[in-house]
Amino acid sequence: MTWRWVIFFSLAAAAWCATVSGKVEVTDSKAAGNREKDDSGVVVWLEALAGAPPVTAGGQATMAHKNKTFVPHVIAVRTGSKVRFPNLDPFFHNAFSNYDGQVFDIGLHPPGSAREVTFRRPGVVRLFCNIHPTMSAIIMVLDTPYFAVTNAQGAYAITMVPPGDYRLKLFHERALAGVLTALERTITTGPDDLALPTISVSEAGYLVPPHTNKYGKDYPAIVVDQYPGPGRRQ
Numbered sequence: 001m002t003w004r005w006v007i008f009f010s011l012a013a014a015a016w017c018a019t020v021s022g023k024v025e026v027t028d029s030k031a032a033g034n035r036e037k038d039d040s041g042v043v044v045w046l047e048a049l050a051g052a053p054p055v056t057a058g059g060q061a062t063m064a065h066k067n068k069t070f071v072p073h074v075i076a077v078r079t080g081s082k083v084r085f086p087n088l089d090p091f092f093h094n095a096f097s098n099y100d101g102q103v104f105d106i107g108l109h110p111p112g113s114a115r116e117v118t119f120r121r122p123g124v125v126r127l128f129c130n131i132h133p134t135m136s137a138i139i140m141v142l143d144t145p146y147f148a149v150t151n152a153q154g155a156y157a158i159t160m161v162p163p164g165d166y167r168l169k170l171f172h173e174r175a176l177a178g179v180l181t182a183l184e185r186t187i188t189t190g191p192d193d194l195a196l197p198t199i200s201v202s203e204a205g206y207l208v209p210p211h212t213n214k215y216g217k218d219y220p221a222i223v224v225d226q227y228p229g230p231g232r233r234q
């Protein structure tokens, strides 16, 4: 097959695919009174009801250390994808996860450097920094190419979805597992774009789980950043 036919079939396949879009509204948030309304960070994905997920090359994503936070706070990637962790702060950081999902540890991470981790195991990766106890983030590793993460307004758009029947699933770090399971639904896509009704995700009953450092111990009471020199206190 010539490259012209490859382009033709690729464009034809793209024409048959749809965008599935909608809005997620986070409700019952304990933090709602203290901050602007923020419906970001909810992962929405589609799993085909028939057949195996299509084989696609692993993607690339970035999660930076910046101002003592992981930016962005939530990302979703396909299994086999590489996530790059650049340290944009003038002091050391770390990223590790020893909970569910893929276990990893990028070690002591100097300012201006970047580390990469390939995520091969599907699941929720809850990651932390071994130096700064307030830092946390989520990497959702999915065995499907059809996913999106909501923006601050709760909007999502899953592109290039072939016609078929799918199970729509959600993940939100401050929602109980039973709440998320109850929100699952089956959808059918055709050649036209599909706009779904708003989905409300309740944070009721959620308690922030405490976490330890990577050694399973409590964090030190005072964090001493190790750059640009010893003794710098935050």
Ligand SMILES: [Cu+2]
Pocket: 068, 092, 093, 094, 129, 130, 131, 132, 135
């Ligand atoms: Cu840190």
